[in-house]
Amino acid sequence: MQELEVTHELALEHGLTDEEFERIIKILGRIPSFTELGIFSVMWSEHCSYKNSIKLLKTLPRSGGRLLVEAGEENAGLVDIGDGLAVAFKIESHNHPSAVEPYQGAATGVGGIMRDIFTMGARPIACLDSLRFGSLDDARTRYLFDGVVRGIGDYGNCLGIPTVAGEVYFDESYQDNPLVNAMSVGLVNTEHVASAIAKGEGNPVMIVGSSTGRDGIHGATFASEEISEKSEAKRPSVQVGDPLTEKLLLEASLEIIKNGWLVGIQDMGAAGISCSTSEMSARGKSGMNINLDKVPLREKGMTAYEIMLSESQERMLCVVKKGFEDKVKEVFEKWDLHCEIIGEVTNDGLLHISYQGAVKAVIPSFELVLGGGAPVYVRETKEPTYIKEIRKFDFKKIPQPKNLAETFKKIFSSPNIVSKKWVFEQYDSTVRTNTIVGPGCDAAVIHIKDTGKALAMKTDCNSRYVYLNPKEGTKIAVAESARNIVCSGGIPLAITNCLNFGNPYKPENYWQFSQAIEGMGEACRFFNTPVTGGNVSFYNESPNAAVYPTPTIGMVGLVEKLANVTTSFFKSHNDLIYVLGEDYEELGGSEYLKVIHNKVAGDCPHLDLQVELNLHETILALIKNKLIESAHDVSEGGIICALAECCIMNEENFIGAEVNIPIRTREDFSLFSESQSRIIISVNETNQKEFESILNKKKQHHALLGKTTNEKFIINNKINLDLKELSEIYYDTIPRIMNA
Amino acid sequence: MKPKFGIVVFPGSNCDHDAYYVIKKILNYDAVFLWHKDTYIQNCDVIILPGGFSYGDYLRTGAIARFSHIMDSVFNFAEKGGYVFGICNGFQILLEAGLLPGCMLKNKSLQFICKDVYLSVRNKDTVFTKGIENVKTIKVPIAHGDGNYFADKDTLNSLEENNQIVFQYSSKDGESLEAFNTNGSVMNIAGIINKRGNVLGMMPHPERCSSKILGKTDGSLIFNSLAKNIFN
Known part of the structure; x- marks a missing residue:
């Protein structure tokens, strides 16, 4: 099949800038093929490259405390908790998919974050969700709210991971752009930690799990744009979840990792095969020869472009130690999952993609990834004018309430304050039989079996505070999560963050972002709770305005004795x-x-x-x-x-x-x-x-x-x-x- | 004599390890996993069909699992009087397999429900419940989307006549009332047994309330009752 000819216009349609397109031509020394353009566009999208955030993120404290693996080195950070155990945890957004298709958007958000945890060899032990919607008076909000909660429930419940804590806020600022942030916490024996790396010339590269379909193509690019009236048409960019396959993939992955047959493993989330092949090889300073003919497909006639960009869920890329291919295959067959060798590791640093007898892409893997050739920008900042306006507010002029009891009842009945039982009773919070304190309290407390210890966990962010004062408001988010951990008897260990902001090209939004990062860094250094990693979600805007800046904090603490709960x-x-x-x-x-x-x-x-x-x-x-x-x-x-x-x-x-x-x-x-x-x-x-x-x-x-x-x-x-x-x-x- | 429990693992079972842990590590009985593709049941005294979402429950709950290889052996085992205990998804599978009468509908709220409920024990003369003494009710968590038990009138009459209704949703004091029946089950039914008294299915999860660490231990009454009474 003839591929489309790549033009300047086509590059812009892919969300690349003039400057970025020029840069691609320079890297390759030629005009990219259509498949290559697709790969660059997703890998350099905000979602995969963190191009507008990474420079500031690097100012956050990313080591110290009990941190074993630093932020950004692997799929998730690792914190030592003694007894030969470590905790892996991370939070991630699935805002844009959930805005157009709440059920699948939220479900696949849970699936994605779980894979980030179990690709490290950690067994997920708990899930948390931080959700934000518009006003509940609005019918569409109720539809989104209902769908998101069902999606999280159906996926997590089927997987058998308890959903134990989280938060739900309602505010008009999220009217067309809800926030769905899912966090997973896992436990790993420090001897069985897996790495997301590809190295060793000739080691086979395997794709395992689900077959590859046309779902989710350009999901990462979609997540790097503002929500608009046209977003509804992007529903096909939303992936569809299959929690049964995820459950099987979880068991099979942990089995092969434990047996030591792998060099590395990475889940396929945003940008699918493109992202996992390029990131794993870049991390190992190697390359890969990939033959797309070997990838199990869901439908006939898929192009190389589509296969490389598909975001079909429940897939992993494994680099297997040569000679152990059959052992790995045996495990996946036992769990009735696909497992195909699609290529091998090379030493030339090139991602070499062929399909149907033709070479479709040859790109230095280093050039595609964050920390490598992906662009890095620091955007212009400008304090928004609203800040000075709102600060002028004179509280003395607020009329005194006539009836204090009625006033209290009205506040107490605010959906932001009342019990979220309607939400958390739809989540299985007791499976795995470790839940000592479940949803509804300050923080959840999860027992670590065969030890006298437990983990306390919580997500937090009052985005109104962050809107009024991004720096101080973010400090409060960190402080409040720590306070919740402490109230449950835990010692704060570390945080993960999900940074939900507006379009970074608007200086006011970028100012909020940079202020928030400053505040977070200051608070985390003070509490000695380093950042294990997380996720940035820009472009959270609807036609009216950006959402309140919402740097959600997910914190994990250690309860050293069960009597302290x-x-x-x-x-x-x-x-x-x-x-x-x-x-x-x-x-x-x-x-x-x-x-x-x-x-x-x-x-x-x-x-x-x-x-x-x-x-x-x-x-x-x-x-x-x-x-x-x-x-x-x-x-x-x-x-x-x-x-x-x-x-x-x-x-x-x-x-x-x-x-x-x-x-x-x-x-x-x-x-x-x-x-x-x-x-x-x-x-x-x-x-x-x-x-x-x-x-x-x-x-x-x-x-x-x-x-x-x-x-x-x-x-x-x-x-x-x-x-x-x-x-x-x-x-x-x-x-x-x-x-x- | 230490009883041996066999816990079946279907693709999508997710309470298999919970049952195993309680039986083996907390209550100190023997426990083994039985893989769904196998047929050998390893001389077990009790077979547990655990909770979870066998085959994703993408069709009807339990509808695919009943066709697993291991189920042939479970049929034979039950036929010979072996004890079979279906919990949540396990109960749903027993219904689909015809080892227990009736069927399961979606919860009346059309939502998944996870919470602690109180159960009155209507029949304390089974091997599963003989050990539940001196309590009005037991407190056990539920976690299911399809726990709305239904059967036709004749079946219900027959269940009543033969004393096959073992657990009913109730108040803390043991009053079986609609108000405490969160999923809409007919006659507030939470668990039933077959006529012969060797196959029991229940929606609530006794394995989730058998540990002092979690502050809930009522579930262990059922496992202990089984262990004590199956050899009599």
Whole structure:
């Protein structure tokens, strides 16, 4: 078949710039073939090359702590947790596919991130999801929300990996461009870590798993554009998931890795065969001879271009130690999966692709990849004009609410605050029998079998804060995830990040991005939680505007003893209720301001990293000395919402509370303020003395608020509510909206 | 005597290792995996068809798995009075295979549901349930999309007459009411046994609540009951 002739126009249609096309011609010393153009265009797309982000990402702390493998070296970072074990974890976005085809978009997002983990030889033990949608009042939002949750559920449930934590936010800024960020956490014996490398001349290259079809062609390029009315037509760019094949691929891959028959293995996600062949060979400073005739195909008549760019799911590329081909084949046959030798490793550094007797592409693999020949840009930045505008907001002019109880109920019923049970009950959270603390608490806690340890994990980001102040807001995202880990009894280990921003070619968006990276670096260095890796998703825009800048943080912590596992809800009557940390009546970006006054304005709450770290150390000391019954961080909705959650979060045992919240200047300000570094604690009276002595020793600011009771939620003698009423708001709001 | 449990591994089984771990590591009985392509059942005393999504459940749940090689041996084993225990997907497979009566529909909410539920034990005179004493209910997690048990009137009458309804969704105190039946099962049925009393299927997962570390141990009552009573 005759290939299309490559012209300048065709290159631009592929999303390449003039400059990039010139560069390709220079690298090859000729005009690229059509297949080569396709390969370059996907490999140099934002999604694969990180061309507009890598320079800034490299400023993040990417080593230290307990990190074994640095960010960017492999498919995911690795953190040592002792006992010969390491944790591999990573978060990734699937925003664009989910915007046009929510079910498959989200499902394949889960599948992709799982493969990143098990290609390292790690068995995935948990999945987390950070989701953002437009307003739930909107029918399309409800359709997207429902589809995404089903997609995540059906894929993860079938795979048998528990989905244990995450977050869901609703805000108009995500109306046409939802965010779907999936995180996977895996465990690996440090002796069985696999590498994504190709080396050793003559070693066979195998494609394993699903056959290759026409689905997902140019998915990576699609993800590197803004969402528009035309996006609906890109539905064919969305891949279709097959969780059964993924489950078989998972078992087969772990089996061959454990047996030591591999040189390297990499999953096929974005840019399919193009990406895995070029990245693996570039990493090993080698090349590959690939014969596409050997690739198992789903349909007849596929071109080299299509085969190279297909993003069919559930496939892996393996470089096998010569002589072990049959052993590897035997394992894949046992699991009823395809396993074909499609080529071999060479020493010339060239990716050499042939098909139907013709040479289709010859490209130095190094030139295609990030860290090699892929372009690197730093874009222009400019502080957006809205920043100065919103900072002028005068909080004193907010009218005082007439009825405090009604105001509280309205905020407490915000979909951002109420229970996400409607979501997480659709996820299997108990399979693998390690879930000690499942969804609904501050962080999930997952037991590591045959040890007395557990892992705490959480995703976090308040994007309103980041919108108001990208640098400080991102610091808060890191601090809050650490706070959640600590509240569960864990020591923060490391983070992974999913950076969801708008078009980087707009200087305002790039300013947000660069500020966020600065804040993240500062916070991660301070908490000694390096970045293990992650994902950048630009072009999150709809015709109206960019989404709120959303640098989602996924954090993993180590619970050194199972006795340290702590939950957020009150346990029994007559316990003392304390708040640790100080209130500054900060309402910028608060749920109160948005829900009651329909404003997103001001500055985000301030964060003092030293105060935050001291709080973490205090909490961990209290937990270690068994002095507290519960710990729950104060976040959206302020202290009053946090207290209400403590009362009703355990559905089997509601506990009342009678408290007096100190008022600084105004009741509504103090009750709904979202000042950082605060945690609600309940303490058994017999421990009060020892508890306070630790607080004093640590110089930890605190206040005794009141006591837990049999019934009722009583605040400052002004709000007096039945727990039943509270729980109906908390648990029934989202089902009521979704089942309407 | 230590009983030996054989846990069948279908492509897509995902609770096989959970069952194995509980039986072998926590309860200290013998356990082996039985591969779906094999027919030899390794002298097991009990065969467990575990939870998961056999063959992806892309057709009807359990519809393909029943045609696996190993199922011929499971039929023979059950025929001879061997004990077969189907959990979740395993229950669905037993229904498709005709080893238990009735069928499974999608949950009435049309959603997958994962949560802890309470079960009242209607028949404590089976090898699976004799050991469940002095409790009104047991608390066991469910995790399924197709757990809405259905059977025609005659079948239900026959189940009732022969005391084959073993588990029903109920309140914490053991009241079997519609309100506690999250998937819409007819008569709040969560688990049934065959007439002979050697084949039991249930949707909830006892293997997920048999460990002190998870703070839930009611499931171990069933495995221990089996271990204690199958040789009597």
